[in-house]
Amino acid sequence: MTSNHESGGRLSPAEGRSSLTLTIDDEPVQAFAGETVATVLLALGRRAFRYTDRFHAPRGLFCGMGVCFDCLVTVDGQPNVRACMTPVRAGMVIETGERVDA
Amino acid sequence: MPELIELAVVGAGPAGLAAAAEASDLGVPVTLIDIFPQPGGQYFKQTPAELGGEPDEHARPLFQAADRKDVRAITETAVWGIFAEEDCYLLCLYGPPGTPRRLHARKILLAPGAHDLPVPFPGWTLPGVMTAGAALNLVKHQRLLPGRRILLSGTGPLQLILAQRLIDAGGEVVAVLDANPFPWRGWRHAPAAWGQWERLAEGWAAWRTMRRARTPLRWSHVVRRAEGSGQVERAVIGAVQGDAVETVAVDTICLGHGFTPAVQLARQAGCQQRYDPGQGVYLPVRDEWLQTTLPGLFVAGDGAGIGGKDVALWEGRLAALGAAGQLGRPVAPDRVARVQRELARQRRFAAVLLALFPASAHLGDLLTDDTVLCRCEEITVGEIRRVIDEGATTLNAVRMVTRAGMGRCQGRMCGGPVIELLARALGQPVETLGEVTPRPPVIPVPLDGLLEEEL
Numbered sequence: 387m388t389s390n391h392e393s394g395g396r397l398s399p400a401e402g403r404s405s406l407t408l409t410i411d412d413e414p415v416q417a418f419a420g421e422t423v424a425t426v427l428l429a430l431g432r433r434a435f436r437y438t439d440r441f442h443a444p445r446g447l448f449c450g451m452g453v454c455f456d457c458l459v460t461v462d463g464q465p466n467v468r469a470c471m472t473p474v475r476a477g478m479v480i481e482t483g484e485r486v487d488a
Numbered sequence: 489m490p491e492l493i494e495l496a497v498v499g500a501g502p503a504g505l506a507a508a509a510e511a512s513d514l515g516v517p518v519t520l521i522d523i524f525p526q527p528g529g530q531y532f533k534q535t536p537a538e539l540g541g542e543p544d545e546h547a548r549p550l551f552q553a554a555d556r557k558d559v560r561a562i563t564e565t566a567v568w569g570i571f572a573e574e575d576c577y578l579l580c581l582y583g584p585p586g587t588p589r590r591l592h593a594r595k596i597l598l599a600p601g602a603h604d605l606p607v608p609f610p611g612w613t614l615p616g617v618m619t620a621g622a623a624l625n626l627v628k629h630q631r632l633l634p635g636r637r638i639l640l641s642g643t644g645p646l647q648l649i650l651a652q653r654l655i656d657a658g659g660e661v662v663a664v665l666d667a668n669p670f671p672w673r674g675w676r677h678a679p680a681a682w683g684q685w686e687r688l689a690e691g692w693a694a695w696r697t698m699r700r701a702r703t704p705l706r707w708s709h710v711v712r713r714a715e716g717s718g719q720v721e722r723a724v725i726g727a728v729q730g731d732a733v734e735t736v737a738v739d740t741i742c743l744g745h746g747f748t749p750a751v752q753l754a755r756q757a758g759c760q761q762r763y764d765p766g767q768g769v770y771l772p773v774r775d776e777w778l779q780t781t782l783p784g785l786f787v788a789g790d791g792a793g794i795g796g797k798d799v800a801l802w803e804g805r806l807a808a809l810g811a812a813g814q815l816g817r818p819v820a821p822d823r824v825a826r827v828q829r830e831l832a833r834q835r836r837f838a839a840v841l842l843a844l845f846p847a848s849a850h851l852g853d854l855l856t857d858d859t860v861l862c863r864c865e866e867i868t869v870g871e872i873r874r875v876i877d878e879g880a881t882t883l884n885a886v887r888m889v890t891r892a893g894m895g896r897c898q899g900r901m902c903g904g905p906v907i908e909l910l911a912r913a914l915g916q917p918v919e920t921l922g923e924v925t926p927r928p929p930v931i932p933v934p935l936d937g938l939l940e941e942e943l
Contacts, residue, residue, distance in 0.1 A: 397657055419536070
């Protein structure tokens with residue numbers, strides 16, 4: 387493994403990158419301005435963003451450009467938001483479908 | 489009454505940006521509408537400034553065009569329907585608060601682009617299986633390595649570019665599988681590649697990076713199955729045709745089998761479509777100005793058939809010249825001739841790439857009865873086969889009985905695979921099986937978003 391990425395797969399930081407704090411499933415999480423919700427979840431090692439209705443199968447990021455609607459999470463109480471299309475904001479509250487079994 | 493504008497350009501990728509620049513050069517005020525916060529589309533997607541991004545230098549003149557006074561950009565906004573009225577079109581928009589919900593446009597230039605061609609196989613819904621486009625966006629524009637042990641499966645030179653990006657970022661690319669055989673006959677196409685030095689150099693540099701990292705490139709190979717609990721942990725790979733398989737440990741699989749055009753809006757508006765056997769999809773019929781069968785409605789770029797960035801740029805310019813001419817602006821014949829010449833040259837090269845690296849005809853062999861075909865409604869291959877056995881003979885019939893294609897993505901993922909399954913089962917060509925009836929909204933919009941005024 388080469389060393390030009392930090393833990394979680396983030397590449398070496400750009401100068402002046404500004405961090406912010408948001409909440410994912412009741413836990414405070416650090417993220418960086420410019421990242422999407424999908425990026426933050428993947429950097430935490432969270433591959434499954436939700437479980438499907440019919441087969442209770444895990445789903446995560448697939449198309450990465452807003453077309454497939456697989457990466458849905460709840461953002462500030464609004465359900466079915468595409469994680470790949472949603473830039474993070476300080477104080478944002480994100481709930482993933484992983485809480486179904488919790 | 490909605491505001492009346494002269495020209496609406498829908499989509500701010502290569503085609504839309506080039507069209508906006510060309511139209512504005514001729515004195516046509518442009519309204520440029522795009523779903524993303526920043527212009528660029530997928531090819532010229534901009535890395536957020538907060539993550540250290542700077543616009544691609546090739547794209548800088550295009551972005552400057554988007555900033556002109558007579559170009560009004562409406563961002564983070566979807567166009568969910570287009571309706572012909574007496575002497576203009578009604579566009580229905582949904583965007584952030586304050587965005588107009590309706591516009592009247594004398595002319596419309598659609599530049600909706602494309603997305604990665606969905607190629608289903610057992611396990612393709614597991615987290616960690618993603619499109620090549622998703623992986624490229626992560627590593628290039630989100631500055632995140634999408635995984636540690638990454639397998640690429642698909643076809644064509646874009647896979648090499650993605651492999652290079654992942655390797656440069658410190659990822660381990662286990663292998664690159666190309667579903668097509670090595671293009672031995674590629675030399676025959678040398679005349680069409682003449683002059684494409686920049687792209688040939690890009691491909692060569694990517695190949696060298698793979699060589700240095702000892703990443704194998706395996707021709708006529710494909711991922712046959714993805715396995716894992718909760719996310720992908722193993723890929724079963726093998727020759728496209730044949731039974732021999734091997735299992736490799738991976739945490740990420742990137743699928744890059746090519747692209748499929750975003751034809752939904754043109755279809756919903758009522759443009760006549762024609763089946764294109766080369767691309768395997770229905771495409772809007774266009775005249776020499778790239779005008780559809782609806783007068784004053786043009787389509788440019790990948791959304792009218794996959795040609796890539798350079799074809800899109802020149803098509804955007806040509807369609808803009810056509811629209812400007814219809815709006816009464818004087819269009820210089822030498823400019824038209826130059827644009828047509830460049831477009832023809834770029835189309836020749838695009839045709840070579842498509843001929844050498846087509847979507848393999850054998851990918852349908854990978855499907856098993858328990859493969860989920862419709863990702864949204866979770867409809868399996870077995871369920872669709874049963875409906876066909878019971879007598880369904882059209883795409884609409886399969887759709888209505890099973891709900892395949894009626895979920896949130898509105899068939900963008902499973903539309904092609906379902907129709908291919910139907911064609912195989914019935915032994916009939918795809919073009920005899922009908923199209924899905926398009927209905928607005930062509931993209932999911934909250935109920936109150938359909939209203940003419942914000943609540």
